[in-house]
Amino acid sequence: MDGTALTCLTLFLPFLGALLAPWLTRRMGHNAAWVLALVPAAIFLHFIGFSAEVADGGIVTGGYRWVPSLDVGFYWLIDGLSLTFALLISGIGTLIVLYAGGYLKGHKQQGRFLSFLLMFMGAMLGLVISDSFLMLFVYWELTSITSFLLIGFDHTRQAARRAALQALVVTGGGGLFLLAGLLLIWNITGTTQFSTLFAMAPQLKESPLYLAALLLVLGGAFTKSAQFPFHIWLPNAMEAPTPVSAYLHSATMVKAGVYLLMRLNPAMGGTPEWQTILPVVGGTTLLIGALLAVRQTDLKLMLAYTTMASLGLLVLLTGFGSPHAIEAAVLYLVAHALFKGALFMIAGIIDHETGTRDIRKLGGLRRAMPITFAAAIAAALSMAGLPPFLGFLAKEEIYYALGRFDAWSVVFAAIAILGNALMFAVAFAIALKPFLGAKVETPKPAHEGPLLLWIGPAVLSLKGLAMAALAGLTHHLVSTPMASAIAGEPRLVEISLVPHLGVPLGLSVVTVVLGVLIYRNLDRLRALLAGVLADIGWGPDRGFDQAMRGLVGFSFRLTQRLQTGRFDDYMTVTFIALAVVLFATPFVFGEMPRPPVFPKDVPWHELAIMAIAAVGLVTVVLAKDRLTAIVSLGIQGFAVAVIFLLYGAPDLSFTQFMIETLVVVILALVMTRLKVYKTDHRPFRQTLPDATIAAACGLGLCLLLLTVTQSPFDTTLSDFFNLHSQAIAHGANVVNVIIVDFRGTDTLGEIAVVMIAALAILSLVRLRAGSMTTRMADNDPDAGEGSA
Known part of the structure; x- marks a missing residue:
């Protein structure tokens, strides 16, 4: 099997696994997770095979043409950016499938859940590998649909249904903006592939439609990656089971918007609009998300809002435009995927083994859950940006990119410091408060989770440590190729764990000190924020409900008016x-x-047929009852059929005769069944x-x-069918060949429509006959005695 076919098979492998998941789960129970985890593991191994080539600056493209005339196809692009995302999706996906096997052990719908999860994985994998605009959009919308299924998995709860619908409306609506933006880019540049778009960057940026295209694309990216004020779906998505939250927040859907911005950076980045909108929106999202995270007491909600904040930071860095901002975004994206996936799974373990996620009702779990505690500390250290974890390298690179002395940089450096300090406090609140202090009675007796639950966070936490310790190898295989792909030019990432005195280290120290102060006063800050939010009252989440009610009401009134x-x-x-x-x-x-010219030598039999048609028309108009009008209408159809016959189309004439006969018969039968006036x-x-x-x-x-x-009559099609009907389809009757062979699928569709209509009519007739029989039995006083 060649590389193109193997990559294509790899992209469809998750969907094949999704088909098998329910059957395997019925046969093997929660142990099916071990088998199904082989699917993302195989994908990971396939893509890691491209690492050496991509690390040396290579780009792998491939695919299949679909509509060549429109340059539409199933194409993929594997460079540093798409390869890193593919490895995160498949690698973390392997651990999530195992985690789901333990978390939903004994759940009667576990097979359905794993099926949805693998479909979601396949959608996200196709999205990041896509080179074609159309391919990316199809997978983009498929992530919205599959996330809807996952978020609303527990569909018996209203909160889960609302969260799923909200996510679908927001991200699906953003997808329509993205489609419009991609079509506009296609119109400007004439290309439908990212690999050829980058060379046309000057043409795109200089176009008067650039700003419109940018705003439309940002509409798709901001809704998908939960930028303010489109963030409302993200915390509500916590209604999904924890494996969904861990996967969605670490490596998949919420980073799809960030991926899109990074992918388009070489073609659309570097402009004043790009470098203004992205930092402003990203910085706003960072601050609001971090503050709302401090406000929460539910472990998953605390992590959800820090994800929102982290996504804002990534958008800020992607659009900031300073040297090393792209490198900082790359390091932070990878570090965030590792520590956030681990922390979500840890929150799920705590909930699974204690029966609560409320941080106020947890404490003293260190002895009962030592492995979970160790993994939580490691993940929190990386989230807080402390050595020797990858998060430390990311934070240093962030401050290296923002630590300049112009006003613009100072403002966003201050935003980054405050946001990182707030996330520092939240990270240690999650990692320390449930485990330290006096033992608190929980709804369930606390104990360590099984292997399927803690293997995921343990591996991800150790991965964050190993990638920082082996920074040179990490940069060679991951950071440098990814940064180069985003920048559209070679970039070299060299930062290591060895601290260097300077502005970045000083800003890191400020962040740590401020984070410790916030952590020590977390309860008071939470109460303060709760009061502020209560005073504000209205928010985007409530606004969504109001907008949906308004839309439904408007639709109802409009439908009443039009329908x-x-x-x-x-x-x-x-x-x-x-x-x-x-x-x-x-x-x-x-x-x-032009006015028609009537020939003088029309044969008498043709004139007679036309006269019959005219008589039928007059009879229809002057008929005194409906039955006469129906029969007269058939006269015109028969006259037309005779004309077809006279002009050498006997098959068409026969069809016309049959249709007219059936129409007259059916209309006559219908008229006898309906309660209508005999006359108009x-x-x-x-x-x-x-x-x-x-x-x-x-x-x-x-x-x-x-x-x-x-x-003028164009004979192109006629000549084609005359030439090829016998040679290709082996049929002398050209009309039959067209219907059966050249238009075979169209004919099959017509037959299917007729069959469906016939079945519907048959059902209605039987329903009417059954109701009439029932009424007759109800009206017959002797029916009961006869039955007896």
């Missing part, structure tokens, strides 16, 4: 629109047909407008047919 429930109203509007289109188009474009009882004031509309439609269609017949 009157009367079929004749709908028909009237439809035919008025048809008449307007038929007349407006030729008048606007000057395409009125409409008053003249209603008949006149209806007749006018009918005449306008008829005349408009007549003008259209005259225009078509007066246009």
Whole structure:
């Protein structure tokens, strides 16, 4: 199997695993997680095989063409950025699948959950590997759909359903903005692939449509990565089971927006708009997220809001534009994936083994849960930016990028210091408060979790330590290739654990001191923030509910106005629109047909057929009852069928005969079943407008047919079918070959539609017959005695 086919198979492997997950879980129980974890593990091994080539500056592309004329295909791009994301998604995904096996042990829907999880993994993997605009958008929306299924997994709870719907509305709506932005970029540059877009960066940036394209793309990125004020779905997504939260916040959906910004940085970055909007929105999100994290007492909500803050920091760095800002974003993204995944799983272990996530009701768990405690300390040290963990390297690089002395840098450096200090306090609150102090009685007797639960956080915590200790190897394989891909030019990352005196180290010390002060006064700060939020009252989350209620109310009123429930109203509007289109188009474009010229030597039998059709038309108009009108209508159809026959189309004529016969019979049967007047009882004031509309439609269609017949006949298709019908399809009857072979799928669809309609009619007839039988039995006083 060649590399292209193997990569394609790898992209579809999670969906294959999703199909097998329910069956495996029924057979093996929670042990199925060990088997299903082989899916992301195999993906990880496949992509790690590209590490050496990508580290040497190589880029791997491949895929399959779909619509060549539109340059649309299933293409992928593997460089430092996409490879790092693919390894995070598959590597952390392996641990999450194992963790889910232990966390949902004994749950009757565990198979369904693992299936959703693997589908989500496949969607995210396809998103980050995509080179095609269309491929990225399809996977982008698929992440929204699969996250909806995961967040609303416990669909019996209203809170879970609301959270799932909110996430779908916000991120799905952002996806529509992204689609519009990608289409606009395609219109500006003429390309639909990222690998060729980067060379067209000057053309894109100089376009007058650049700002519109940028705002549309940012709409997609900001909603996906929970930037203020689109962050509301992220904390509410904590209604999902903890494995979802750990995966969603560490390596997948919430980083999709950040990934998109990093991917587009070479093509759209470096402009004043980019370097203004991203830092401002990112800095605002960082501060608000960190403050809201301090306000919480639920472990998962504390982590959720720090994720929001971290995403803001990543957006800030991606758009800041100073030297080393991209390198700082790369290091922080990887470090965050490791420590946040570990901390979420630790919060899940605490909840699973004690029965509560409320930090105020936890304490003294260190002896009962020593492995969890050790993993929590390691992850918290990395989140706090302390050595010897990868988070320390990231924080030093952040301050190296922001630590300049112009006003712009000073403002955002201060924002970063305050945000990092708040997250420092939250990290140690999660890692220390549940484990230290006096033993607190919990709803469940506390004990260490099983292997499937703690193996994930232990591996991720140690990974954060190992990557910092082996910084040279980390930079060679991960940081430098990723930073180079984002910057669009070679970048070298060299930072190590050896501290260097200077501004970055000084800002780190300020952060630690401020973080310790916040940690020691956490309860008072929490109470203060609670009071401030209570005074503010209204917020984006409540605004979402109000917006949804307003949308539903507006839709209801609009539907009441437009959908009157009367079929004749709908028909009237439809035919008025048809008449307007038929007349407006030729008048606007000057395409009125020439007056027809009637030949003088028309055979008498053709004139007779036309006369029969005219008689049928007059009879329809003047008929005194509906049955006569129906039969007269069939006369016109039969006359047309004879004309087809005379002009050498016997198969078409036969079809017309059959259809007209069936129409007359069916309409006659329907009329006998419906309770309608035998004659038309409409008053003249209603008949006149209806007749006018009918005449306008008829005349408009007549003008259209005259225009078509007066246009030069293009024989291209006719020549093609005549030439190939027998050679390719082995059929002498060209019409039959077109229907059965060249338009086989279309014909199959038509047959399917007819079959569905027939089944629906059959169901209605049987339902009507059953109800009539029931009514007859109810009205028959002897029916009960006869039954007895």
